[in-house]
Amino acid sequence: MTKKRNFSLLSHRAGAAFLAPAAALVGVFVLLPFFWVIFVSFTNRTLLGKTALSPDFVGLQNYFQLFDPATFFTRGQFGFSLILTTQFVLLSALVGQALLGLLLAWLMQTIPPALKRIVETAVIAAWILPEVVIGFAWFAFLDYDNGTLNMILRGLGLPAGDFLLQQPFWVIVIFNTWRGAAFSMMLFNSAFASIPPSYFQAADVAGASSWQKFRDIGLPLIRGHVVTDLILITMWTFNVFTPFILTNGGPSYRTELLSIYNYRIAFREFDFGKGAAVGVIIMLINLIFALIYLSFGRKKAKAVEE
Amino acid sequence: MSNRLRALYLGLATATTMITPAFAVDLTVICRCVVGGVNSETATWIKDSVIPGFTAKMKAEGKDVTVSLNEFGGKDEQMTQQLALDFSTGAGADVAAFDGFLIPSFVEGGLLKPLDEVAGADVNSWEGWSHISEGAKSLMSYGGKAYGLALGTDVRAIFVRKELLKSAGLDPDAFQPKSWAELLDAARAIKKANPDSFPLQLNAGVNMGEATTMQGYYMAILGTGESVVDENGKYIVASQGILDTLNLYKTIYVDEQLGDQRAQLLGDGRNRTFTNFRDGKTALLVEGDWFFNSVMAPGAEFGLENRDAEVTWASMPAQEPGKGYRGQDYVTVSGGTGFVLNPATKNPAEAWALLSYMNSQESLTAFQGFREARRIRDDVATPNNVYLQKTQESLLPLTTARPNDPNYNKVSAEIQRMTESVVSGEASPADAMAAYKAAVIAIVGEANTVSKL
Numbered sequence: 157m158t159k160k161r162n163f164s165l166l167s168h169r170a171g172a173a174f175l176a177p178a179a180a181l182v183g184v185f186v187l188l189p190f191f192w193v194i195f196v197s198f199t200n201r202t203l204l205g206k207t208a209l210s211p212d213f214v215g216l217q218n219y220f221q222l223f224d225p226a227t228f229f230t231r232g233q234f235g236f237s238l239i240l241t242t243q244f245v246l247l248s249a250l251v252g253q254a255l256l257g258l259l260l261a262w263l264m265q266t267i268p269p270a271l272k273r274i275v276e277t278a279v280i281a282a283w284i285l286p287e288v289v290i291g292f293a294w295f296a297f298l299d300y301d302n303g304t305l306n307m308i309l310r311g312l313g314l315p316a317g318d319f320l321l322q323q324p325f326w327v328i329v330i331f332n333t334w335r336g337a338a339f340s341m342m343l344f345n346s347a348f349a350s351i352p353p354s355y356f357q358a359a360d361v362a363g364a365s366s367w368q369k370f371r372d373i374g375l376p377l378i379r380g381h382v383v384t385d386l387i388l389i390t391m392w393t394f395n396v397f398t399p400f401i402l403t404n405g406g407p408s409y410r411t412e413l414l415s416i417y418n419y420r421i422a423f424r425e426f427d428f429g430k431g432a433a434v435g436v437i438i439m440l441i442n443l444i445f446a447l448i449y450l451s452f453g454r455k456k457a458k459a460v461e462e
Numbered sequence: 463m464s465n466r467l468r469a470l471y472l473g474l475a476t477a478t479t480m481i482t483p484a485f486a487v488d489l490t491v492i493c494r495c496v497v498g499g500v501n502s503e504t505a506t507w508i509k510d511s512v513i514p515g516f517t518a519k520m521k522a523e524g525k526d527v528t529v530s531l532n533e534f535g536g537k538d539e540q541m542t543q544q545l546a547l548d549f550s551t552g553a554g555a556d557v558a559a560f561d562g563f564l565i566p567s568f569v570e571g572g573l574l575k576p577l578d579e580v581a582g583a584d585v586n587s588w589e590g591w592s593h594i595s596e597g598a599k600s601l602m603s604y605g606g607k608a609y610g611l612a613l614g615t616d617v618r619a620i621f622v623r624k625e626l627l628k629s630a631g632l633d634p635d636a637f638q639p640k641s642w643a644e645l646l647d648a649a650r651a652i653k654k655a656n657p658d659s660f661p662l663q664l665n666a667g668v669n670m671g672e673a674t675t676m677q678g679y680y681m682a683i684l685g686t687g688e689s690v691v692d693e694n695g696k697y698i699v700a701s702q703g704i705l706d707t708l709n710l711y712k713t714i715y716v717d718e719q720l721g722d723q724r725a726q727l728l729g730d731g732r733n734r735t736f737t738n739f740r741d742g743k744t745a746l747l748v749e750g751d752w753f754f755n756s757v758m759a760p761g762a763e764f765g766l767e768n769r770d771a772e773v774t775w776a777s778m779p780a781q782e783p784g785k786g787y788r789g790q791d792y793v794t795v796s797g798g799t800g801f802v803l804n805p806a807t808k809n810p811a812e813a814w815a816l817l818s819y820m821n822s823q824e825s826l827t828a829f830q831g832f833r834e835a836r837r838i839r840d841d842v843a844t845p846n847n848v849y850l851q852k853t854q855e856s857l858l859p860l861t862t863a864r865p866n867d868p869n870y871n872k873v874s875a876e877i878q879r880m881t882e883s884v885v886s887g888e889a890s891p892a893d894a895m896a897a898y899k900a901a902v903i904a905i906v907g908e909a910n911t912v913s914k915l
Contacts, residue, residue: 203546204564205868208571227900231888232879300724321727406668407727408886424539425875426546 190439197433203426211429218433232409234434237417241394244329244413249393252333254386257340262370264341265348276341283338291401294331295320298402320403324411328399335398336389343385347378387449391442414438487525487809489816492532493559493801494541499763503756503833504559505533508820511828516819520812527812539671549573552806556813557820560610560802561672562601566868569604575805576607581814588818590839598838601798604866610802611821614835616751617794617857618681620645620776621758626745630655638776640783640791642685642710645746649720652745660722661745663735666711666881667726675874676797676864679881681748682707684793684862685780690873691865692912697873699899701914706781708884708891715885726885736764748778750797754849755834775849777856787862796861798838869906876901 166174197218201211228235260279264272282290297304298319306316319327351374359369375382397415399405405412405420412420418438422431491508495501513529520527532555534541542564548554550573568574578585590611591599602610624634630651639645645662652661665678675690683689686703698704714721722744725734736757738744747753757764758773766772778793780786786793801820807813819825826842829835834845836854844850864870880898883889889897903911 202571203550204567204571204573204871206570208573230897318724321724404669404729406729408668408882408888423547424543425872 193432193435193439196428197436199429201428201432203428207429214429218430219437221430222433222437232412234417236409237412237414240325240412241414244325244332245390245393248329248332249336249389250386252329253336253340253389253393254382256333256337257342257385258344258382260337260341261344261348262366262374264345266366276345279338279341282334283336287398288401290335291398294327295402298327321407324403324407328402328411328413331399331402332393332396336393340385340389343381344378347381348374351377383452384449387445387452391445391449394441394445395438487527487812489527489529489557489809489812490532490555491529491557491559491801491816492534492545492555494534494536494538495531495559496533496535499533499535501756502762503759505531507829507832511832512816512820512825515825515828516816519819520815525812527816529816537671538673546571546573549804549806554804554806556804556807556809557801557817558804560602560800562610562612562798562800563672563864563874564871565602565609565802566604566866567871569609570868573805574609574802576609577803577814577817578608580803580805580807581810584811584814585818590818590821590823593823593839593841595838595840598798600866601838601863602800602802610800611817612798612800612838613821613826613829614800614837615796615798616836617796617853617861618677618748618750618778619794619853619857620778621739621747621749621754622774622776623739623742623745624772624774626652626656626659626661626742634774637774639779641779642781645779646713646718646720649714649746650718653718653720659743659745660720660725660738662714662720663722663725663738663744663747664711664714665726665732665735665748666715666878666885667731668875668878668882669729669731670726671878672871672874673732674878674881676795677748677750678711679707679877680795680864681778681793682710684787684795685778685785687780687785687787687789688914689787689862690870690877691867694912695865695867696910696912697902697906699902699911699913700895703914704895704898705891708880708894711881711884712891716887723885727882733764740764740766751835751850751853755847759833770848775853777860790860792857792860794857794861796858796863869910872905873902876905 164171198213198215199211200207200214200217202208222234227233229239230236260275264275267275296302298306300306300316300318300320305319309316317323355373355377356369359373364372395415396413397419399411399413400416400419403411405416414434415438418431418434421427421434493501493504493508495505495508497505497509508531513531516529517527534544536544538561541559542561545554545558545560546568548558549568550571565574585608594611598612598615599608601612601615602608620639622634622637627634627637627648630648632648632651637648639648649662652659664682665674667674670678680690683703686706688698688701688703691697715723715726722734722738725731725738728734735744735747736753739747740758749757754769754773754775756762758769759765760767760769780791780793783791801817803810803813803817821839823839823841826837826839830837830842830845834847834850836844836850836858844854864874876898879901880894883894883897884891899911899913
């Protein structure tokens with residue numbers, strides 16, 4: 157599509173004037189805080205205590221402290237949270253959400269439309285409900301004394317489990333899988349729907365099994381969607397905060413993801429300097445994800461042009 | 463465009479000023495108190511006694527004042543968070559409930575100002591000062607200046623469920639352990655008689671916040687003859703006392719399961735300890751006055767209808783007789799909570815008038831009708847409450863206080879962490895102490911710490 161430059165509703169000046177308020181807002185509320193956070197990360201600024209009023213410029217000290225090898229792997233420190241978050245992303249986003257979403261989407265190609273709608277509704281309901289509602293629902297579900305799950309287990313004569321204390325990490329992995337599988341499912345669903353049905357009909361005539369159709373027709377044709385999905389859910393899962401409602405980051409920091417760690421340092425311990433340093437590192441990691449995503453999108457656009 | 467913006471701005475400014483009539487003053491009070499919930503009596507006192515009394519008094523002086531109470535239902539730590547963020551942005555209630563130990567760090571952070579700086583000379587001419595002792599004043603002071611007024615002070619003790627002791631063949635009325643060993647023996651006997659009970663609860667863990675440090679760690683470490691700081695005010699980061707304290711925790715929660723470990727690890731843990739005590743699952747709970755007079759008061763959330771018949775108390779013993787802090791046989795520690803003025807209040811004079819009215823003889827005496835406590839004014843009598851009267855003689859002379867230091871609350875958080883790693887069974891006492899040492903040195907610098915090993 158080519159753009160007609162001689163026809164425009166507004167002059168350049170009027171266009172700029174209309175953009176100015178938005179640009180000012182973005183400048184004040186996005187760009188300024190962005191550079192402010194980077195600046196604060198080089199100070200020892202706090203909210204309470206002496207360094208609140210007269211913070212010192214400490215250079216890279218906050219960063220050195222975060223990457224101090226002596227404490228890096230200790231629970232409740234930056235390194236531990238970083239590794240935990242990586243495991244969380246691998247298990248709950250890549251394995252959990254993407255795989256479950258793919259499986260659901262594939263199975264839904266073959267089931268009757270009525271059933272398909274019911275499954276879709278259930279999965280999407282998990283996705284559209286507000287975070288806090290979901291968090292409390294899961295908390296109530298898993299509670300040791302009065303939780304639904306343990307009532308069912310006890311009713312069946314099985315031993316009750318203290319899931320939130322004993323297996324907190326697996327709880328948040330399963331929670332996040334359950335929560336986010338809907339997005340992958342919908343994305344893969346529409347991807348499968350875009351494949352011409354004749355491909356599958358031809359395969360049926362040749363007597364291909366469902367797995368063969370998936371491996372040789374479905375998957376190769378939606379490869380681009382898979383990569384897009386993986387990058388998007390990796391970014392979202394990396395920054396997710398909802399597990400806080402389930403476990404408070406505990407017990408003993410065992411579920412303290414990077415976002416929760418950042419919140420604790422900055423807004424529970426009021427250590428703004430160190431918290432800003434953590435924020436800057438999270439920003440850099442997100443930037444890498446975004447660049448991968450953008451470069452992939454560009455490659456795809458180029459491939460379409462050719 | 464700039465003209466339009468200016469017009470909009472002017473319009474908004476006019477609209478905002480129009481909302482507030484010329485002479486009416488709105489004041490807000492915030493406290494961690496909810497009618498029918500936590501600190502219910504405080505909320506009722508403010509709503510039913512303070513606010514009507516104060517508005518009538520101001521009306522008589524020709525001022526139209528409306529006061530509203532903001533009932534904060536979260537945890538202590540969340541309240542601190544709220545106040546710190548409010549004060550740092552010039553927002554928040556005019557009069558705020560405040561725990562005295564936080565004053566130094568808030569003051570150094572520029573978030574609180576002395577009362578006379580906020581409200582002017584009226585403060586110094588208040589009649590109440592002559593009725594408040596220096597010690598009581600210091601609960602809400604820092605650097606010799608008063609930043610707020612404490613509602614009262616407290617002590618800590620072991621609260622005892624009589625029938626559980628009887629079930630183990632112990633006489634509750636004569637119960638007074640003289641050492642940690644005797645205390646543990648009593649707990650073991652109760653556990654033996656009631657295998658599914660958690661006889662002894664000593665607070666630990668991060669989720670309980672300051673309750674861990676005050677009701678748990680302090681009550682144990684003072685029994686070893688040490689404290690959190692030494693006589694020069696330096697933080698003790700490694701010592702036999704810390705190890706003994708952590709081993710006591712280990713015995714209670716890990717080795718012998720005398721206490722409810724889950725209650726120390728879960729987010730709503732403190733309420734769980736209250737529930738356990740109310741339901742007769744915990745026999746010995748180390749807590750403060752507030753627990754006896756507010757939490758357990760008949761009709762309260764965790765109340766016991768026959769509290770005075772079912773519950774008694776004992777002093778916390780030192781590790782061995784005479785081995786406690788200052789060579790004492792028994793130990794306890796005091797704190798104080800009260801109210802401060804928001805330095806950014808728009809009506810400082812009225813805010814002070816409200817705060818001083820809350821702390822008038824009339825108002826504090828009325829408060830005794832809602833909740834009995836040790837008030838700071840010498841002209842407000844300690845009520846006819848056996849617990850308060852007895853502990854006034856037995857424990858108040860033995861008490862000590864937390865360091866009045868801006869770094870204290872950070873160190874306190876490390877104490878909570880140290881105890882959590884031991885009671886969860888994840889670290890040995892020696893490893894937990896080593897982590898504590900490293901963390902405290904990072905906070906206050908090595909020069910302000912001392913190692914006694």
